[in-house]
Amino acid sequence: FLAATFLHSLFLPMPFLLLIFCSFATAFQEKISFKMIHTASFYNDSWVKIQNSAWLDDLQTHGWDTNSGRIIFLRPWSKGNLRKEEIKELEEFFRGFSVVMPQEIHKFASQWKFKYPFEIQVTLGCELNRGGAIVGFHQFAYQGSDLLYFQNNSWLPSAKGGTRAQDMSRLFNQNHAMKETVQRMLSDTCPRFLLSILDAGKADLQRQVKPEAWLSTGSNPGPDRQMLVCHVSGFHPKPIWVKWMRGEQVQQGTQQSDILPNADGTWYLQVFLDVEATETSGLYCRVRHSSLGGQDILLYLEHHQGSVGWIILAVMVSLVLLTALAFWLRKRCLFPHPP
Structure with missing residues (x-):
């Protein structure tokens, strides 16, 4: 989340943004969302496997090279209108997130009763609705079950999260700088980037292929x-x-x-x-x-x-003809005509 401050104004001028907004609200009759997924598999207190990816609905648009710490752009239009220096800053953000988040989880694993091995999923994104509104979402899950979600500038425990979710939400809400950054990501950065890649990839995304x-x-x-x-x-x-x-x-x-x-x-x-x-x-x-x-x-x-x-009739007729031909050839071989 630390990189969100530089993302605040790196996208499209507002008049052009609104033009694209109206265009895609009409073109896409169904909802369309952009989401970034961070998955951390904690095998023990020293071994963590990190996976980062980004998706436009069911289409993966970005991957993550854990060795180099670089974003992998899976489509020609996945960069939207990002410049090279902006991409580098995003990569720094994800590298930092992939280091800091596991450290914090290790620190509180015992308090939150996380039992090794376990998996943490963090999803952040936004959705363009049929009416044209863009709504942000941010969720934190443990072992595939939702624990926290972000709403109205606060972390809230999920209905089935129990005391663990309540303890985590209280701790997360104490970090006011992080909450402001998350709010900016959901309300400004993600909507701008969603519309940016929709515009860059419109020829591919809106193509019509008959079934x-x-x-x-x-x-x-x-x-x-x-x-x-x-x-x-x-x-x-x-x-x-x-x-x-x-x-x-x-x-x-x-x-x-x-x-x-x-x-x-x-x-x-x-x-x-x-x-x-x-x-x-x-x-x-x-x-x-x-x-x-x-x-x-x-x-x-x-x-x-x-x-x-x-088809069955044609096959049967063919088999009869082949049988007759084989019988005729066999007869010719066994009883050849005299010279």
């Missing part, structure tokens, strides 16, 4: 039942709507996998439907995505089953 979709069947979930699978891949941006339907009715029991990344930066999704084998008539998978211009993809199960039938 490809196809149907398959999974392993049968039970007697006289069938598992239908709708695959959707290669789409960007991430928000998508995929449902199994009959007529205009969404089918109950539709289950969706996590949306997973492809190597090219697009996304992949599977949507499942467990149905009675005799109740598949009229079912189809419907795909809605911003890249389709309002023209949904409709994949009808009857067409899929029909195409599978033709």
Whole structure:
């Protein structure tokens, strides 16, 4: 947090900032957040493994080289509008944070009943909401469970943090300089940097790639039942709507996998439907995505089953012809015609 003072005014002029603010509030129909994650794995009272990273929603934009203490910019636009000297100061901040935080945790580990080995997660960032407002957040967790969060210039214990969280919040709140720095980071620095990288990466972030979709069947979930699978891949941006339907009715029991990344930066999704084998008539998978211009993809199960039938028939005919050819060749070899 010590580096936040130099970050206060290093970003965009306010008129241009407001222009970008309005533009992205319209362009991104869903919430979008930027967060920095600090993870410290404490194996014993002398061995700590540090990991730092930064993310724009589910897209990692920055990494951290623990050996050199340098920020790794994972996208061409990850620097936003930062200058070289500003990047160096940020790296000094993260190096200091990665040294000071473990020392403090070691110091109070016994008092806070942290039992080795354990893991600490610190998240700091901000979120651009659909209405255009940017809200900062800062959380401190132990073993994956929230202990503290920052709100209205104060550290507050989480509801399930117990006496440990209450003791930690009292100690953290005594450091008024740190609280002011955190407040500045959340209300000024993070929003400016979020909008800065959104502007620098808008060509990549706002690109539209149409999905490809196809149907398959999974392993049968039970007697006289069938598992239908709708695959959707290669789409960007991430928000998508995929449902199994009959007529205009969404089918109950539709289950969706996590949306997973492809190597090219697009996304992949599977949507499942467990149905009675005799109740598949009229079912189809419907795909809605911003890249389709309002023209949904409709994949009808009857067409899929029909195409599978033709494939099976073609394979069977080919096998019969190959068998006949082999028999004919064998006969020619065993009983050749006389000269």
